[in-house]
Amino acid sequence: xxxxxxxxxxxxxxxxxxxxxxxxxxxxxxxxxxxxxxxxxxxxxxxxxxxxxxxxxxxxxxxxxxxxxxxxxxxxxxxxxxxxxxxxxxxxxxxxxxxxxxxxxxxxxxxxxxxxxxxxxxxxxxxxxxxxxxxxxxxxxxxxxxxxxxxxxxxxxxxxxxxxxxxxxxxxxxxxxxxxxxxxxxxxxxxxxxxxxxxxxxxxxxxxxxxxxxxxxxxxxxxxxxxxxxxxxxxxxxxxxx
Ligand SMILES: NC(=O)c1ccc[n+]([C@@H]2O[C@H](COP(=O)([O-])OP(=O)(O)OC[C@H]3O[C@@H](n4cnc5c(N)ncnc54)[C@H](OP(=O)(O)O)[C@@H]3O)[C@@H](O)[C@H]2O)c1
Numbered sequence: 001x002x003x004x005x006x007x008x009x010x011x012x013x014x015x016x017x018x019x020x021x022x023x024x025x026x027x028x029x030x031x032x033x034x035x036x037x038x039x040x041x042x043x044x045x046x047x048x049x050x051x052x053x054x055x056x057x058x059x060x061x062x063x064x065x066x067x068x069x070x071x072x073x074x075x076x077x078x079x080x081x082x083x084x085x086x087x088x089x090x091x092x093x094x095x096x097x098x099x100x101x102x103x104x105x106x107x108x109x110x111x112x113x114x115x116x117x118x119x120x121x122x123x124x125x126x127x128x129x130x131x132x133x134x135x136x137x138x139x140x141x142x143x144x145x146x147x148x149x150x151x152x153x154x155x156x157x158x159x160x161x162x163x164x165x166x167x168x169x170x171x172x173x174x175x176x177x178x179x180x181x182x183x184x185x186x187x188x189x190x191x192x193x194x195x196x197x198x199x200x201x202x203x204x205x206x207x208x209x210x211x212x213x214x215x216x217x218x219x220x221x222x223x224x225x226x227x228x229x230x231x232x233x234x235x236x237x238x239x240x241x242x
Contacts, residue, residue: 001051002130003077004223005029005070007060007117008087010039012186013137016212017084017219018042022051024220029073029080030055031087052077060087060113061105063120070120081130082223083121085114086137088155090188092148103151110155114162118176125174131226132173135219136163138180140236156180160232167230175229177222182236184210206237 004021008014010032018028028046030053032039039055046053054076058069073080088110091102114136125132141149142156160178167176183189183200189209192200201209218235222228234240 001025001027001077002081002128003027003029003073003079004082004084005031005073005080005117005121006084006086007031007069007113008033009084010035010042010055012188013181013184013212013215014084014086015042015045016216017086018053019045019049020213020216020220021082021084021223022046022049022053025051026082027051027077028053029069029076031060031069032057033059033087059109060085060117061108063112063116066113066116067120070117070124074124079127080121080124081128081132083117083125083134084137084219085117085134087113088137088188090149090152094148095150098151106151107155107158110152111158111162114159118166122170122174126170131175133175133177133223134166134170135222136176136178137215137219138163138178138232140180140182140234140239142180143234143240163232164230171229175222175226177225177228177230178232179215179218179222180232180234180236181215182210182234182239184212184215186212204237204239205241208237210235210237 009018058065139156141153146153163178
């Protein structure tokens with residue numbers, strides 16, 4: 001059975017991607033940072049499809065932890081065929097109040113984490129015979145920028161450049177693409193006030209927020225799209241059109 005590593009897959013979009021890949025016949029390396037209970041529930045969700053899963057606690061921003069995460073996956077499944085760099089953190093702070101440490105932490109997880117995991121996984125991906133791929137989860141804010149979360153938007157913009165650079169570096173053996181979600185209903189967006197949620201929804205032609213499974217559909221498409229590399233798939237209910 002081919003195997004996929006999905007970072008930040010104890011909750012939200014990452015868990016939906018893990019569920020989709022498991023449904024499609026992949027064994028899964030789940031990853032979490034601190035929430036072991038949620039990761040154990042995600043293992044059960046994956047196993048309900050008939051696939052096998054392991055959950056590995058690792059901060060992707062730490063190069064040694066990222067390497068350990070990949071090693072655990074290779075040990076468990078004999079190799080990795082696909083990596084989805086989904087783990088990410090957000091923080092709402094105006095620039096005047098934003099500390100250099102907080103700026104760096106968001107960059108560490110959202111950008112360095114992708115570099116760390118991808119670098120560690122490259123040799124096992126290159127050995128795969130399942131048309132291996134890396135998919136990075138960026139954001140609509142990579143294109144638009146955003147008030148009160150400049151470091152988050154900058155990290156997601158950097159991820160698009162990293163995606164194209166890695167696509168060029170790793171071709172033709174490993175394809176590298178990005179998905180840039182709009183507003184998706186997860187814990188990350190759950191702290192909005194009703195007024196903020198209404199203002200955000202009003203900008204979306206599809207008149208609703210996205211669902212994690214709709215991002216998983218886009219990632220599954222890129223996994224299987226054997227002539228697509230270096231691309232960004234925007235999944236945002238039409239928000240970028242406006
Ligand atoms: N939700 C949206 O509207 C939206 C829009 C655009 C892009 N995105 C992006 O989509 C991705 C997933 O977002 P989400 O909304 O599903 O987030 P979420 O519900 O907050 O879940 C975040 C996941 O990442 C894990 N994580 C956090 N820091 C980590 C670290 N340092 N190392 C490893 N894992 C870590 C968390 O693990 P624990 O459970 O252990 O905390 C959790 O599994 C992120 O990259 C986010 O930026 C989200």
